[in-house]
Every structure is written in C-alpha cells, then in structure tokens.
Amino acid sequence: MSPREKVQIMDQEGIRRALTRIAHEILEKNAGTKDLVLIGIRRRGVPLASRLSEKIKEIEGTSIPLGILDITLYRDDLSQLDYHPQVRKTEVPFSITDKKVVMVDDVLYTGRTVRAAMDALMDLGRPKLIQLAVLIDRGHRELPIRADFVGKNVPTSRKEVIQVSLLEIDGEDKVTIVEKDT
Amino acid sequence: MNYLLKEGIVVDPVSNSAKKLDILIEGSKITAVAENLDCRGLEVLHLKGCYIFPGFVDMHCHLREPGEELKETILTGTRAAVKGGFTAVACMGNTKPPADSSSVITLIKEKARQASFPVYPVGCATKEMAGNEPAEIGDLVEAGAVAISDDGNSIMNGEVLRRVMEYGKMFDIPIISHCEDTNLSGNGVMNEGFYSTLLGLQGIPNAAEEVHVARDLILAGLTGARLHIAHVSTAGSVALIREAKKRGIRVTAEVTPHHLCLTDEAVKSFDTNTKVKPPLRSKEDQEALYEGLRDGTIDAIATDHAPHRRDEKETEYNVAPFGISGLETAVPLVWEHLVESKLLSPVELAQKMAWNPARILGLPERLIEVGAEANITVIDPSLQQPVNVGEFVSLGKNSPFDGWVLRGWPVMTIVSGEIKYSRQLQNI
Amino acid sequence: MKFKRKDVLGLEELTAEEITLILDTAEPMKEIMSRDIKKVPTLRGRSVITLFYEPSTRTRSSFELAAKYLGADTSSIAIATSSVQKGESLRDTARTLEAMAADVIIIRHSAAGAPHLLARWVKARVINAGDGAHEHPTQALLDMFTIREKKGGFKGLKVAILGDITHSRVARSNIWGLTKMGAEVRVVGPATLIPPEIERLGVKAYYDWEEGLKDVDVINVLRIQLERQKKGLFPSIREYTKLYGLDQQKLQVAKPDVLVLHPGPVNRGIEISPDVQDGPHAVINEQVTNGVAVRMALLYLLMAGGEKDELSA
Numbered sequence: 001m002s003p004r005e006k007v008q009i010m011d012q013e014g015i016r017r018a019l020t021r022i023a024h025e026i027l028e029k030n031a032g033t034k035d036l037v038l039i040g041i042r043r044r045g046v047p048l049a050s051r052l053s054e055k056i057k058e059i060e061g062t063s064i065p066l067g068i069l070d071i072t073l074y075r076d077d078l079s080q081l082d083y084h085p086q087v088r089k090t091e092v093p094f095s096i097t098d099k100k101v102v103m104v105d106d107v108l109y110t111g112r113t114v115r116a117a118m119d120a121l122m123d124l125g126r127p128k129l130i131q132l133a134v135l136i137d138r139g140h141r142e143l144p145i146r147a148d149f150v151g152k153n154v155p156t157s158r159k160e161v162i163q164v165s166l167l168e169i170d171g172e173d174k175v176t177i178v179e180k181d182t
Numbered sequence: 183m184n185y186l187l188k189e190g191i192v193v194d195p196v197s198n199s200a201k202k203l204d205i206l207i208e209g210s211k212i213t214a215v216a217e218n219l220d221c222r223g224l225e226v227l228h229l230k231g232c233y234i235f236p237g238f239v240d241m242h243c244h245l246r247e248p249g250e251e252l253k254e255t256i257l258t259g260t261r262a263a264v265k266g267g268f269t270a271v272a273c274m275g276n277t278k279p280p281a282d283s284s285s286v287i288t289l290i291k292e293k294a295r296q297a298s299f300p301v302y303p304v305g306c307a308t309k310e311m312a313g314n315e316p317a318e319i320g321d322l323v324e325a326g327a328v329a330i331s332d333d334g335n336s337i338m339n340g341e342v343l344r345r346v347m348e349y350g351k352m353f354d355i356p357i358i359s360h361c362e363d364t365n366l367s368g369n370g371v372m373n374e375g376f377y378s379t380l381l382g383l384q385g386i387p388n389a390a391e392e393v394h395v396a397r398d399l400i401l402a403g404l405t406g407a408r409l410h411i412a413h414v415s416t417a418g419s420v421a422l423i424r425e426a427k428k429r430g431i432r433v434t435a436e437v438t439p440h441h442l443c444l445t446d447e448a449v450k451s452f453d454t455n456t457k458v459k460p461p462l463r464s465k466e467d468q469e470a471l472y473e474g475l476r477d478g479t480i481d482a483i484a485t486d487h488a489p490h491r492r493d494e495k496e497t498e499y500n501v502a503p504f505g506i507s508g509l510e511t512a513v514p515l516v517w518e519h520l521v522e523s524k525l526l527s528p529v530e531l532a533q534k535m536a537w538n539p540a541r542i543l544g545l546p547e548r549l550i551e552v553g554a555e556a557n558i559t560v561i562d563p564s565l566q567q568p569v570n571v572g573e574f575v576s577l578g579k580n581s582p583f584d585g586w587v588l589r590g591w592p593v594m595t596i597v598s599g600e601i602k603y604s605r606q607l608q609n610i
Numbered sequence: 611m612k613f614k615r616k617d618v619l620g621l622e623e624l625t626a627e628e629i630t631l632i633l634d635t636a637e638p639m640k641e642i643m644s645r646d647i648k649k650v651p652t653l654r655g656r657s658v659i660t661l662f663y664e665p666s667t668r669t670r671s672s673f674e675l676a677a678k679y680l681g682a683d684t685s686s687i688a689i690a691t692s693s694v695q696k697g698e699s700l701r702d703t704a705r706t707l708e709a710m711a712a713d714v715i716i717i718r719h720s721a722a723g724a725p726h727l728l729a730r731w732v733k734a735r736v737i738n739a740g741d742g743a744h745e746h747p748t749q750a751l752l753d754m755f756t757i758r759e760k761k762g763g764f765k766g767l768k769v770a771i772l773g774d775i776t777h778s779r780v781a782r783s784n785i786w787g788l789t790k791m792g793a794e795v796r797v798v799g800p801a802t803l804i805p806p807e808i809e810r811l812g813v814k815a816y817y818d819w820e821e822g823l824k825d826v827d828v829i830n831v832l833r834i835q836l837e838r839q840k841k842g843l844f845p846s847i848r849e850y851t852k853l854y855g856l857d858q859q860k861l862q863v864a865k866p867d868v869l870v871l872h873p874g875p876v877n878r879g880i881e882i883s884p885d886v887q888d889g890p891h892a893v894i895n896e897q898v899t900n901g902v903a904v905r906m907a908l909l910y911l912l913m914a915g916g917e918k919d920e921l922s923a
Contacts, residue, residue, distance in 0.1 A: 382743030
C-alpha cells in the first residue's frame with residue numbers, strides 16, 4: 001500500500017525561485033505592503049507563508065503581519081472521515097478587517113481547503129480582499145476557486161498525489177508526484 | 183404410579199455416604215433402596231451419572247402472593263422452585279397484607295394446595311411487621327406457620343424482639359432474623375468498601391449486620407429461643423455465630439447462593455440485578471462464608487428468592503428494589519462454585535440444602551430410605567449450560583447470573599412420589 | 611489519532627493518551643472563544659440535548675455554549691429529582707430521546723450510574739455531566755486543563771483535593787485523571803467525609819490539613835454541601851471552616867506558587883476564605899472559561915469523524 005515515488009518536479013532551488021517570484025508578484029499586485037497580511041494554512045502553508053514574509057522583508061524592508069489558520073473545524077468532510085484530524089490553534093493575533101489578506105498553502109487541488117479557509121477567515125473579521133498563493137496548482141477543481149499566485153502548474157491525474165516536503169517540517173525541500181498503488 | 187430410579191448416586195446426609203443404588207418408588211413412598219433392584223414390570227428411569235439427593239428445601243423465598251402478583255404468584259413461584267430442584271419452600275411473610283394473621287397463612291396454604299406443592303409459610307413476628315407488638319404467633323402456628331420473622335423489616339427495638347423470642351419459644355418454632363441495623367445501613371445500596379468508594383454509591387457497612395447478629399445472639403441466650411440468622415453475609419457475623427454455637431446458644435444460620443458466588447465488584451456494572459440485601463460483600467467476607475459452611479457454622483443454603491418486575495429493576499441503581507430471583511439458579515450455582523471446586527462434597531450439599539433446612543423448620547426428615555416420603559432432587563453434574571433468564575418460569579427475571587455457564591443442573595424433581603419436573607419430559 | 615468511544619462516562623475508563631488528546635484539542639477551542647464571532651460550522655446540523663435531573667445553571671450553560679460555538683443545535687430538558695420516583699422512568703425518557711434523533715445526550719443525574727444505563731439504551735452519544743457521587747469527567751478535565759496551562763504538565767505535581775471527598779464526583783474524576791497523568795494526589799478532609807479504602811485508588815488521605823497541604827502545587831477545594839452537617843458528618847459549619855476552610859494561614863504550608871481551584875459555586879467564607887478566593891492563587895474564573903473549551907473538545911472528538919457503528923463503547 002505504500003505509495004511509490006514517481007518523479008521529482010521541484011528541488012530546493014526551484015522552490016526558492018518560485019517563492020521569490022511569488023513575493024514580487026504579491027508586492028506588485030498590491031502595490032507594496034500597505035494593509036498586507038499573510039496567513040499560512042496549516043500545515044505546510046505555514047512555513048511557506050513565513051518564507052514569503054522573509055522575502056518581502058528583504059525586498060521592501062518592512063515586516064508584514066503573519067498569521068496561522070487551522071481549518072479543521074471548517075472541513076466539509078468531517079463526518080466522512082474515519083479518524084480525527086487533530087485540531088490545532090488558529091493564531092491570527094491581529095485584526096484582518098479591511099486588510100488585504102494573502103492566504104498561503106502548498107497545493108491547490110479540489111478547492112475545498114481554500115473554501116474552508118475563506119469561511120474561517122470570514123469568522124475572524126471582514127478583510128478588504130482575499131488572495132491565494134500556492135506552491136503547486138495541480139488542477140481538478142471541484143469549486144469555482146482559482147489561485148492568484150502559483151509557483152508551478154502541474155497537470156496530474158486523480159490517481160496521483162503531490163507530495164510537498166519542506167525543510168521546517170520534513171527536513172528537506174522538494175516536490176514529487178507519487179502514484180497511489182491500486 | 184410405581185417406578186424405579188436406576189443407577190444414580192444416592193447421597194445420604196446422615197450416614198455420610200454417596201453410593202450407586204436403585205430406588206423403588208411406590209405411590210408417594212420409597213419402598214426399596216438397594217443395588218441392582220429387579221426392574222421387571224416397572225417403569226425405569228435411568229439416572230446413570232446423576233446424583234440423587236433427598237429433596238431440597240428452600241427455607242427462604244418470597245412468593246409475593248397475596249398482594250404483588252405481578253412480581254410472582256404462588257403458582258409461578260412454586261413452579262420455579264420445582265424447576266430449580268426444590269421439593270418444598272418456606273415463604274416469607276412480607277406480602278401485602280403481611281402474613282401477620284392466620285387468614286393470610288390459610289390463604290397461602292390454600293393457594294399452595296391448588297398449585298399442589300408444599301409451601302411452608304413463615305408468619306410475621308410483629309403486627310403489620312412494624313416491630314412494635316408481637317403478632318398472634320400461636321394463631322399463626324396453628325394455621326401452619328413453621329417459623330416467624332419480620333423478614334426485611336429488622337426489629338430495631340430489642341425489647342420487642344426479646345418478647346417475640348420468649349413468646350415464640352413456647353411454640354418451638356425458630357425466629358428468623360434479618361439482621362440489619364437500619365440506622366447504620368441508612369440509605370445504603372451496596373456494600374461499604376472499596377467499590378462503594380469507587381462508584382460513589384452509598385455503602386452499607388458490615389457493622390450494620392453484625393451489630394444485630396450480636397444483639398440477637400445475646401437475646402437468644404437470654405430467652406432460650408431458637409434463633410435462625412437469615413442470609414449471613416459478613417466475616418464478622420460468621421465469627422459471632424461460630425462463637426455463640428460453641429457457647430451452646432440455639433442458633434442456626436443460612437447463606438444465599440449469590441453471596442457465595444458474587445462480590446461487590448459486580449456492582450461496577452451498575453446492573454441493578456446485583457442490588458440485594460444484605461449487599462454483595464467483599465472477597466474476604468466471601469472466604470469467611472465458605473469457611474463457615476465447611477465448619478458447620480452456617481447450616482443451610484437458602485435462595486432469598488426475591489422476584490421483581492423488569493421495569494422496577496430497569497432503572498437507576500439508587501431507585502431499584504433489592505433482590506435477586508434465585509430459585510432457578512441456586513442449585514447449579516452452588517454446584518459449579520462449591521461442589522466442583524471441592525469446597526463442599528455432595529453429602530455436605532445434601533446437608534445444607536435438604537437435611538438442615540428441614541430440621542430447622544421442623545419439616546418431615548429429608549432422607550432416602552425405605553418408608554420415607556419420596557421427595558427427591560436429581561442433579562446431573564455433567565449437564566453444562568448457560569443461565570437464560572428468558573426461560574425462567576418465575577415471573578422475576580431479575581438475575582445477575584444471566585449468561586453464566588454452569589454445571590450441575592437439576593434434571594428431575596420428585597415431590598411425594600410425583601415427578602414434578604423432568605428435564606427430558608419437560609412437563610412443566 | 612482516533613477517539614474511539616461512543617460515550618464519555620468517566621475518567622476511570624479513559625487512557626492517559628485520550629486525556630492528552632482531549633486537553634490538546636481544547637487549546638484551539640479556547641482560541642475560538644476569544645474571537646468576536648464565536649462560532650464554527652463543525653457540528654452544523656447536529657443536535658445536542660442536555661438532560662438534567664439536578665439543578666445546575668453553570669454546567670448546563672457551559673455545555674450548551676460549547677455545542678453552540680461548534681454550530682450544533684441544543685435543547686434542554688430539566689427534570690426535578692424529586693419526581694424521578696413518581697414521574698417518567700429513565701428508561702422511558704431514553705426511548706423518547708431516541709425517538710427525537712438526538713446525536714448527543716448530556717446527562718446529569720443524582721444517581722451514580724444513570725449515564726451508564728442511558729448509554730446502553732440509546733444510540734446517541736452520552737456525556738456524563740455528573741452522576742451522583744461517582745464521576746464528573748468534564749469538571750476534572752477542565753481542572754486538569756487549567757493545571758496543565760499553569761504548571762506545564764502533571765508529572766510529579768502534588769495535588770491536594772480538600773473537603774468532602776465521600777460525596778464528591780469531582781474528587782473521584784480528578785483522582786482518576788491526575789493519577790493517570792502522573793501527579794501525586796492527596797485527599798484532605800475530616801474522617802467522616804473520606805470514604806473507606808480511598809487509598810486503593812492511588813492517593814494518600816490526610817485528616818490533618820497541615821500535613822496534607824504541605825508543599826503542594828495545587829489545591830482543589832471542594833464545595834461543602836451544607837446539608838451534610840444535619841446528618842452529623844461534621845458538628846458545625848464553624849468548626850468545618852476552622853479545620854478545613856482554605857485561608858491564608860493554611861495556604862502558607864503549600865508551595866509559594868500554589869494554584870487554587872474550586873469547581874463552584876463557592877460557599878463564600880466557608881470552604882474558602884474571601885481573600886484566598888479573590889487572591890492571586892485562585893483561578894476559579896479561568897476554570898469556567900476552560901470548561902467551555904474542554905466541552906467543545908469532547909463534543910468535537912465524539913461527533914466529528916467516524917461512523918457510530920464502528921465505534922466501541
């Protein structure tokens with residue numbers, strides 16, 4: 001049953017370059033850092049958001065608020081799971097009302113996580129606008145959702161799994177496509 | 183009808199023997215007991231491997247009639263007795279109205295006659311079982327009461343009990359005492375000890391029983407009355423009775439199968455069928471009960487059969503009534519837990535369940551000998567099956583033993599020569 | 611991790627891992643309570659019924675708010691204890707609730723074991739909100755959450771439970787939970803209010819407050835039921851307060867940073883002196899907040915994820 005590694009599509013350098021580009025795009029699209037906040041979606045959106053904020057600081061010289069969103073309680077599939085996803089803390093120690101919120105996640109797939117994240121955000125306040133940054137967009141959307149900033153578009157089949165490994169969580173930076181054994 | 187019981191092991195509680203013998207029954211009497219009796223022309227019942235006991239007597243049960251016929255009637259209760267291997271029962275007088283007058287005793291005797299089973303009523307010791315004034319004990323005895331007791335209503339006033347003992351002594355009947363200091367037991371629902379602490383249920387301390395055992399023994403010494411202590415449950419009670427017997431006090435005692443087979447740990451399930459008075463006690467108390475049975479301190483095993491309606495028991499532990507429906511499980515419980523484990527021999531079982539109860543109550547002797555009334559209990563030690571309360575004949579399904587797999591079930595019960603129950607014939 | 615229980619009836623049956631999971635889950639729940647919009651959609655469309663046979667405004671409100679913060683619908687049934695013996699039986703009430711398709715039933719009852727019976731009779735999940743003097747698992751969990759938050763953990767912590775142990779479900783659940791997590795638990799109170807063989811539960815019993823409270827990290831003060839005095843379990847309120855009421859003097863023998871808990875409601879000036887109750891060691895109000903968080907965690911763990919049928923009781 002263990003998934004078999006298929007192909008590596010990004011290495012450490014590739015991830016670094018993609019994030020640098022996204023950081024520039026965010027600044028360009030929002031005309032600087034005014035009212036800008038970054039929210040990482042647990043789990044791998046969190047280190048990605050943190051890296052983006054570092055890069056933005058390098059570029060602009062200003063720190064922007066960084067928050068963490070746990071969307072477990074907003075998932076639409078809780079009653080269908082046969083395990084309990086561990087609920088973790090949402091840490092947004094600032095008001096998001098009238099802010100330009102950039103949500104950050106590792107992979108955009110069906111769109112359901114993003115839908116849950118937007119619901120969660122709305123319960124925290126009324127942002128001026130919400131944008132979405134992802135490292136990988138693999139397609140197969142089930143909801144009318146799109147990303148504003150994409151590291152890499154990767155066409156996949158539904159049988160495949162995108163595995164994002166990040167230094168902070170997994171000890172190394174890489175993105176691979178894995179095929180589920182059937 | 184004449185018939186022959188062939189090749190069973192006949193247990194004799196007096197000569198201390200258990201031998202393979204044939205028994206000829208003619209009419210209501212035993213007419214021959216010997217090896218290899220000639221069986222030509224007779225109906226023969228083969229009982230190879232079974233034990234044949236003098237008929238068991240349950241000296242403590244509740245038949246609920248008159249008054250609480252939804253719990254049990256004399257008909258259903260005596261049928262349960264027969265199926266449970268008993269050839270006679272003594273029923274307690276806490277009916278509604280209580281058996282404090284000869285008319286209630288007469289009614290019970292009449293209902294028993296209709297059920298064609300020997301029921302020996304126990305009359306009340308005091309009027310309305312209120313513990314204030316002695317009942318008309320002479321009249322009760324004349325109507326057929328074999329003992330007197332206020333059963334669950336412990337007589338709290340020592341002076342009243344003294345007069346009951348003195349007066350009752352004239353009729354040579356035992357005073358059966360349910361020993362419970364109701365101030366000490368209070369609203370308790372289970373044994374006081376580790377498990378009551380664990381469960382947060384109010385406990386009944388051993389002392390609630392022992393204080394009254396001690397008092398009753400002293401009063402028996404004072405009055406010279408015959409005292410019978412019902413359902414002994416604590417180590418302290420056993421020690422007190424043992425010591426009193428040594429001193430020559432006229433005291434006998436009984437224990438129930440449930441106190442022999444369960445401890446207060448069973449209450450952990452919150453199964454209200456474990457709620458009984460006296461409460462199920464600790465392991466240490468249970469060991470003392472075994473020892474009391476072995477050394478003769480405890481004379482008898484009695485069921486304290488206390489049937490209740492299902493809905494009465496299907497409720498909160500605090501609210502449920504006390505009692506276990508015990509007639510149909512007593513014999514296999516005792517066999518499995520005491521005889522199979524060598525705590526009691528078959529001969530001792532005959533003493534505890536037949537000879538002694540009959541002797542204490544002054545009933546006809548329980549013996550298997552020529553000329554004796556044919557009252558017989560047959561047990562198959564190899565028959566192993568689970569208890570199934572759904573098959574109880576008793577209206578009371580309140581048993582904590584449902585599902586227990588037991589050996590040593592009664593397979594035939596003969597009352598005055600008549601086969602009242604036979605597992606093969608299932609004529610019940 | 612999977613929380614495999616149908617019901618939460620007591621801490622006796624929970625493992626240290628399960629207790630940790632509940633406390634861990636309560637942390638993000640507490641964050642939700644600090645928001646302006648205290649509501650998440652997790653249990654939308656689920657129904658929670660509180661069935662209280664004893665009057666209790668705080669525990670019931672705590673459960674109802676917990677359910678509402680998670681998006682569930684709640685309904686409450688209050689039955690006077692006095693009518694238990696005459697009114698509808700618990701068995702029949704269980705049938706009624708079953709017919710109403712409740713998802714969770716939260717029951718408080720004066721009889722120990724009542725939630726256990728209910729849990730056997732209904733398909734709904736059952737949470738014990740206090741049964742007689744038996745268990746009060748959510749109170750102990752919120753006490754433990756508070757202790758963990760303030761002290762960082764339980765290993766080697768000395769916790770004294772002070773007061774009427776015999777009649778206290780809070781004491782029993784705390785004993786189960788704390789000993790499982792590695793704390794050293796003592797019970798302190800008069801001999802008439804400490805039940806027999808309590809030490810078999812792995813605690814030490816003290817009649818003398820000075821010995822019992824010496825060097826403890828936490829004191830959990832129990833509410834004294836004033837009617838116990840009428841039953842002769844202690845001679846007077848005055849003497850009880852003198853011997854076991856927690857005041858500044860008694861507090862001195864404990865650790866300097868001792869934490870003082872009380873399940874509430876407090877008999878002011880009886881089991882705890884006003885200056886201690888309002889002083890820096892007491893965390894009584896935080897306990898109330900944590901109570902909602904812990905109950906949210908339990909509701910989440912019981913209801914989110916898993917089909918009922920595959921769960922063992």
